[in-house]
Amino acid sequence: MKDAKVLKNSYYDSVTLMSTTVQIKKDLGLNDLVMFMGTDMNKDMIKSVGLYHESLDEAKPNDLMLAIDMQDTIDHWVDEVIKRLNSKKKTEKKGEQKLTSIHQAKDVLDANIAVISVPGIYAAHEAFKALDENMHVMMFSDNVSVEDEIKLKDYAIEKDLLVMGPDCGTAIINGKGLCFANQVKRGSIGLVAASGTGLQEVTVIIDRFGGGITQAIGVGGRDLSEAVGGKMMIKGLDALDEDEDTKVIVLISKPPHQTVLEKIKERLKHVTKPVVLCLLDAHLDEKIDRVSFVSTLTDAAIESLKLVGIKTPDLLAFDDQLKDQIKKNKQRFMPSQTKIKGLFCGGTLTAETLSILRPLVNKVTSNVAKKTDEKMKDPRVSDGHNLVDLGDDIFTQGKPHPMIEPTIRIDRILQEAKNPETAVILLDFELGLGSHEDPVGITLSGIEDAKKIAAQENRSLAFVGYVCGTEHDAQGLKKSENLLKNAGVIVAKTNAQAAVIAASLVNEVK
Amino acid sequence: MNPKILGIDREIIESLKVNGAEVQGVYTSTIHLLLNDLLITVGHKVGYGKHHVVTDQAIDFYAYDLTTKTKVTYEKHQIKIGSLVLDVDEENIRTYQPYLKTFRFNTNTLKTISRLKDMVRDRHHYNVFSFPKDNPWLSYQFEKIDIFLHAPGLPSALSIMGLGMGLTPLGDDILTGFILGLNTVNKTLPWIETLIKEAKHKTSRLSYQNLNDTYHRFYPDIFIQMIEGLFMENDIEKATAILKLGASSGAGILTGFIYGLMA
Numbered sequence: 047m048k049d050a051k052v053l054k055n056s057y058y059d060s061v062t063l064m065s066t067t068v069q070i071k072k073d074l075g076l077n078d079l080v081m082f083m084g085t086d087m088n089k090d091m092i093k094s095v096g097l098y099h100e101s102l103d104e105a106k107p108n109d110l111m112l113a114i115d116m117q118d119t120i121d122h123w124v125d126e127v128i129k130r131l132n133s134k135k136k137t138e139k140k141g142e143q144k145l146t147s148i149h150q151a152k153d154v155l156d157a158n159i160a161v162i163s164v165p166g167i168y169a170a171h172e173a174f175k176a177l178d179e180n181m182h183v184m185m186f187s188d189n190v191s192v193e194d195e196i197k198l199k200d201y202a203i204e205k206d207l208l209v210m211g212p213d214c215g216t217a218i219i220n221g222k223g224l225c226f227a228n229q230v231k232r233g234s235i236g237l238v239a240a241s242g243t244g245l246q247e248v249t250v251i252i253d254r255f256g257g258g259i260t261q262a263i264g265v266g267g268r269d270l271s272e273a274v275g276g277k278m279m280i281k282g283l284d285a286l287d288e289d290e291d292t293k294v295i296v297l298i299s300k301p302p303h304q305t306v307l308e309k310i311k312e313r314l315k316h317v318t319k320p321v322v323l324c325l326l327d328a329h330l331d332e333k334i335d336r337v338s339f340v341s342t343l344t345d346a347a348i349e350s351l352k353l354v355g356i357k358t359p360d361l362l363a364f365d366d367q368l369k370d371q372i373k374k375n376k377q378r379f380m381p382s383q384t385k386i387k388g389l390f391c392g393g394t395l396t397a398e399t400l401s402i403l404r405p406l407v408n409k410v411t412s413n414v415a416k417k418t419d420e421k422m423k424d425p426r427v428s429d430g431h432n433l434v435d436l437g438d439d440i441f442t443q444g445k446p447h448p449m450i451e452p453t454i455r456i457d458r459i460l461q462e463a464k465n466p467e468t469a470v471i472l473l474d475f476e477l478g479l480g481s482h483e484d485p486v487g488i489t490l491s492g493i494e495d496a497k498k499i500a501a502q503e504n505r506s507l508a509f510v511g512y513v514c515g516t517e518h519d520a521q522g523l524k525k526s527e528n529l530l531k532n533a534g535v536i537v538a539k540t541n542a543q544a545a546v547i548a549a550s551l552v553n554e555v556k
Numbered sequence: 557m558n559p560k561i562l563g564i565d566r567e568i569i570e571s572l573k574v575n576g577a578e579v580q581g582v583y584t585s586t587i588h589l590l591l592n593d594l595l596i597t598v599g600h601k602v603g604y605g606k607h608h609v610v611t612d613q614a615i616d617f618y619a620y621d622l623t624t625k626t627k628v629t630y631e632k633h634q635i636k637i638g639s640l641v642l643d644v645d646e647e648n649i650r651t652y653q654p655y656l657k658t659f660r661f662n663t664n665t666l667k668t669i670s671r672l673k674d675m676v677r678d679r680h681h682y683n684v685f686s687f688p689k690d691n692p693w694l695s696y697q698f699e700k701i702d703i704f705l706h707a708p709g710l711p712s713a714l715s716i717m718g719l720g721m722g723l724t725p726l727g728d729d730i731l732t733g734f735i736l737g738l739n740t741v742n743k744t745l746p747w748i749e750t751l752i753k754e755a756k757h758k759t760s761r762l763s764y765q766n767l768n769d770t771y772h773r774f775y776p777d778i779f780i781q782m783i784e785g786l787f788m789e790n791d792i793e794k795a796t797a798i799l800k801l802g803a804s805s806g807a808g809i810l811t812g813f814i815y816g817l818m819a
Contacts, residue, residue: 055624057581057588057762063721064803080693083725083760085718091696107718107760146559146613167778167797168601189796439679 049114050099051124052084056110058131065446066130068453074123077115081127084109148172152179161224162187162211169212170194177201177209185211185266186225192273195266199277208285209278211266215242215480218249218262226449228478229518233258235350236292238282240265240299243392244326244343246476246514247541248298251347253516255358260292261285270302279306280313287317294353295321296346300397301328301416322349326394327401327416343398344542361540364550371536372550378506383469386410386548387462388433389455391448391485392514392541395474396435399545406549407431413438428465431552433472434458449476452485456492463496463507470508470548471496474541475526477515486513486526490533497534508551509535512544558634558641563610566651568596569644572630579626579637580761587617587637588762589628595762598642605776606652606769609635611642654773655780658742659787661817668790673814675792680799680807701730705815708734710747717751718759722802728755728763729808735770736809737816740783745819 058066063081071079078097082088084105092098097113105111114123145151148160160176162169166189173183183202190212202209210217216239217224221232228246230253237259239245245262252259263285265278279297286292295317302310302325311330314321314337321337323330324346330339338349348358364372386407390396396414403410404420412433413425425434425441436448436455448455455473462468475485482488493509500507511530515523527537538544571577571591580590586599598609617640626638635642659665697720704712704727713731720726735748752771755764769775775783778797785794799806 057723057760059583059723059802082721083718083723085725085759087700087715087717087719087727087758088725091693091719094696095692107758107763146615164601166800189800191793 047116047119048097048099049116049123050097050101051112052102052105053110053112053128055108057108058110062131065451066127070127070130072453074120074126075117076120076123077117078113079115079127080111080113082111083107084111148175148179148181152181157181159184159219159224163225166190166212170198173198173209174201177205177207180205180207182208182219183210184214184217184224184264185209186214187211188213192268192271195268195274196277199269199274199281203277203281208263208281210264213268214264214266216245216262217264218259220261221259223479226476226478226480227262228253228514228516229520230516231256231258232260234260234291234293234354235296236260236286236289236294237262237296237298238265238279238286239263239297240267240269240279240302241326241394241397243474243476243514244298244324244394244398246392246478247343247395247398248296248324248347248350250514250516251344251361251540252351255347255351255356257347257351257354257356260289267300270299270306272303272305276302276306276309279310283310283313283317283321287319293319294350295319296324296350297321298324298326298343298346298394300326300394320353322346322353326397342402342542343394344540362543362546364547368536368547372547375506375508375536375551376553379469379508380466380505382466383505383507384552385465385467386431386433386470386472386552387428387465387468388412388472388548389458389462390433390435390472390474391437391452391455391476392474393435393437395512395514395541396433398541399472399548400433402542402545403431403433403549406546407552413440428462428468430467449481449485452482452488453492456489456495459489459492459496460499463499466503466505468500468507470510470551472544472548473509473511473535474544475511475513475515475530477513477519477521477523477526479519481521484521484526486511486521486529490529493533493535509533510538510544510547510551511535512538512541514541558643559615560612560648561609561635561642561644562612562648563604563608564644564649565606566649568607568609569630569649572628572635576630577628579622579624579628581624582617582622585614585617587622589637590761591628593761595765598637603776603778604650606774607765608776609642615640652774655775655783656773657783659740659783661741664790665787668786668792669814669817672786672792672795672810675795676799676807676810676814679796680804697726701727701811704730705734705811708745708815708819710750713747713751714754714758717755718763720804720808722805723760724763724766724802724805725759726804726808728759728767729802729805730812732766732770733809733812733814734816734819735767735812736775736779736783737813738819739770739773739816740787740813741817743816743819 085107159182161184162172163186169187169190176183198209215226230249263282269278270276286295324340340346400412410431411422413422414435415421513526517523530537577589577591581588589596600611600614602608620640622638628637633644716727755767782795785791
């Protein structure tokens with residue numbers, strides 16, 4: 047059934063209209079819903095797809111046209127649309143105090159850390175204000191120029207402060223998670239990381255086996271570039287070395303620039319505490335006293351736990367039940383099904399999977415790869431073993447990050463299900479602060495639909511999932527894992543194990 | 557203490573004194589005022605421009621219970637918008653001038669524009685260079701846009717005017733960028749003036765104003781930074797601030813801009 051409505055003199059920005067359209071279509075089970083300004087060209091467009099209704103004739107260019115195609119009549123659809131559009135306007139909760147500047151926040155709250163999340167071109171300006179007020183800075187904002195980043199970090203070092211970021215998504219300071227972080231126990235392990243989901247993965251594994259965190263400092267992905275020179279990685283390392291509660295230090299990063307690596311190695315020679323250095327995808331020959339070198343996030347967690355006296359089981363091992371699941375899934379594949387399609391929300395989890403799969407399967411490509419021959423030609427196009435970070439700018443322009451809004455991954459899951467070469471769909475789910483309230487639950491219908499699509503061509507897909515979270519996260523680790531298990535998904539203990547399971551399913555484990 | 561205004565055009569002040577204005581739309585961090593026939597955007601992060609009023613701090617306009625038609629007045633160096641009062645210092649009243657600098661191509665700028673095109677293609681999901689072909693709404697829009705970009709003229713321009721979602725439909729963003737590109741390399745096309753006149757009744761008020769301002773070379777500062785970045789420093793990074801505008805606005809403006817330069 048088709049219907050339409052004109053909202054006189056109604057303006058909404060395109061981001062609001064797009065996100066509201068997607069959500070309402072899903073929630074009300076609509077065939078289609080469009081919301082366009084009442085211009086002649088938009089009327090023609092609505093006519094061209096057969097959604098036009100004569101009531102739209104009266105719409106003028108400053109009016110908003112709503113046109114709907116629904117399976118069953120929903121009387122309240124207009125009210126629902128208006129309610130959803132307007133709900134995005136309500137920003138202030140009762141009892142919350144509205145502070146409008148960093149200066150005011152410092153005065154009223156006596157805050158000692160500022161989280162900056164404004165468009166990149168303004169972020170440096172706000173960060174300088176915070177540093178002037180002697181506050182540490184966490185910059186969630188990206189698109190900050192490298193020149194500004196260097197100036198900010200130099201100024202912070204001069205004032206003995208931290209600048210975490212730009213583009214820093216995760217930190218845990220004095221037990222308080224900032225932006226995307228999990229609820230983990232406090233303890234004796236301190237971390238510095240140029241990697242958001244990398245930091246989350248290591249902290250949740252530490253938590254799972256009884257370890258705890260003193261501080262988890264993010265530094266932003268560009269800190270270890272030649273230009274920035276690892277200023278905050280070294281500053282963070284120094285801070286943890288001086289911190290009495292920290293007994294073991296973990297550093298996490300993708301491979302830094304060689305000159306920066308040399309600086310870090312030099313600094314490590316003078317650190318007084320044991321350090322676990324996790325450089326994903328890199329190899330370090332040199333031995334340094336008290337420094338353990340690892341190349342996966344799982345190993346970084348295991349090694350740091352070992353250093354504080356906690357033993358862990360082999361997190362890559364397959365038990366009998368898992369072996370049986372793998373065997374059964376493999377038996378159902380058609381001959382054409384030979385490829386792994388990793389669809390990730392976490393960038394570092396994508397990078398870790400690439401590092402693990404590289405020696406296990408033939409030719410794997412990814413949009414996070416640094417090596418030219420491993421780069422996906424177009425991350426939107428599936429071809430061979432692919433690991434796609436859906437948090438990449440190309441997928442998130444004008445849209446929320448998939449950790450916040452995982453439904454944007456569902457379209458890609460369905461796309462991969464149509465591809466006859468797809469055998470395994472590998473998924474990560476991040477729980478905790480900042481993430482979607484139920485990232486697993488919202489994805490289940492996509493998994494179900496993908497299986498149906500494959501079944502129409504007598505194919506059977508294997509889904510492998512990993513949930514990065516703790517039992518104390520609001521979403522609940524066990525609850526999320528159980529939802530996946532009930533949907534027939536093979537659930538891994540760590541991101542690294544998920545990669546190895548995927549490789550086993552396509553029979554390429556060497 | 558009242559929020560302060562850091563930048564406002566003198567003509568806006570003069571017009572406010574005489575005629576006053578009214579609220580046209582309220583959003584989380586910006587507000588639109590209707591001043592005679594002009595839309596004035598007020599906010600902390602709106603960027604300096606002839607029809608932009610920049611405040612010294614972020615203001616949650618919803619907190620002031622403002623609605624459409626709320627009266628706006630100016631007296632004694634204060635703009636009053638319902639219960640919201642904004643202080644205006646004389647030193648922050650500006651006289652915006654059209655941006656008249658023009659540029660010529662050389663080998664380096666051609667390479668830079670090519671990189672800019674790659675950036676729009678690679679960093680944005682919705683653009684004319686590559687878009688999800690199975691989406692009927694996008695296909696409809698991009699087919700028309702493609703015709704305009706490859707055969708720019710009044711009919712093809714009118715066929716995309718007002719086409720698309722949001723405050724500034726994608727078709728208008730393309731046209732804004734196209735005119736910006738033409739201006740940048742000092743080209744004129746005879747039908748643009750007619751196009752601007754048509755815009756007054758064929759698209760939304762805000763979109764018309766953007767087109768009209770661009771045609772008369774009154775650019776927001778991010779446009780100027782991008783142009784000078786491209787032509788004076790061969791740097792495409794300043795264009796990222798534009799690429800981030802709206803869901804598709806930024807990619808639309810940059811796409812139109814590239815084709816306008818080459819027209």
